[in-house]
Amino acid sequence: MSSKVALIGAGAMGGAIGARLVETGNHLTVFDLDSEKVAALTAKGASAAASASLAASVSDCVILSLNSPRIVRAAVFGPGGVAEGAKPGTLIIDMSSIDPDATKELAADAREKGLRWVDSPLSGGAPKALVGQLTLMAGGRDEDVRDAHEVLRHVASNYTHMGPPGAGQTTKLINQVLCALNFLAVAEATQLALDAGVDAAKIPQALKGGRADSAILQEYMPRYVAKDYRRTGRIDNMVKDLNGAQDLARRTNTAMPLTAVCAEIHRMLTAAGLGGEDQAALMEFFKGPNKEIAE
Numbered sequence: 081m082s083s084k085v086a087l088i089g090a091g092a093m094g095g096a097i098g099a100r101l102v103e104t105g106n107h108l109t110v111f112d113l114d115s116e117k118v119a120a121l122t123a124k125g126a127s128a129a130a131s132a133s134l135a136a137s138v139s140d141c142v143i144l145s146l147n148s149p150r151i152v153r154a155a156v157f158g159p160g161g162v163a164e165g166a167k168p169g170t171l172i173i174d175m176s177s178i179d180p181d182a183t184k185e186l187a188a189d190a191r192e193k194g195l196r197w198v199d200s201p202l203s204g205g206a207p208k209a210l211v212g213q214l215t216l217m218a219g220g221r222d223e224d225v226r227d228a229h230e231v232l233r234h235v236a237s238n239y240t241h242m243g244p245p246g247a248g249q250t251t252k253l254i255n256q257v258l259c260a261l262n263f264l265a266v267a268e269a270t271q272l273a274l275d276a277g278v279d280a281a282k283i284p285q286a287l288k289g290g291r292a293d294s295a296i297l298q299e300y301m302p303r304y305v306a307k308d309y310r311r312t313g314r315i316d317n318m319v320k321d322l323n324g325a326q327d328l329a330r331r332t333n334t335a336m337p338l339t340a341v342c343a344e345i346h347r348m349l350t351a352a353g354l355g356g357e358d359q360a361a362l363m364e365f366f367k368g369p370n371k372e373i374a375e
Contacts, residue, residue, distance in 0.1 A: 094145030133165030316355030
């Protein structure tokens, strides 16, 4: 069954989600401040809206794919925002990765205006969105999360209700800690293999199915070896998520020493001008005399 969906935010991730929704027969209306991003989706069959309000007014569900709580709040409650045009009972699905406490406040404000809210951040990136294989962790009321799945099933193969509003975002922070540590561990191991004269390109196959195996090992060690820095994510976005995880750890008095080191390395690379690069550029941290991987 197709749905009338508004998409607010058509960047790398939002664009992939939008493309998949159009491909699977949904009626998509898109708004983004970048007209080129909107054009990329209208070329696939989406409709363009002049504002978030207008996009919401012709839709039963609104998906947000944005970068910060401030931007999310402005897109929903600001002038020309979703709340101005949305019909009572409209379901807002926030697929952004933002702070859990900010999400709780946004959900409460939405309820006051007669709107419903589900936070459903994702794992898998744009490539998985395009083939409908995202992993989604949802926070919200039971009925709202069930209704959100009617739309999100087109982009996700794994969808789990984690609890009330904010629970999805908390789970995403945990996901990002695990991913960031794995990215860094695989980068470090790749450099060791190169320095030791082992064919690092063979390691993913050699370790496949063993306890050291992971999706990141299989995808990223070959990219590290090949110096393939094509962007599917951004180091500075990971910094944002690791900052969020550390903020949560301070509030819960949770010791996270490995995350602290990992976050500092990400910040160092961002300070060196690599914040806009893919996680593959973590290999730059190991750059030094006679290193083969980074030039």
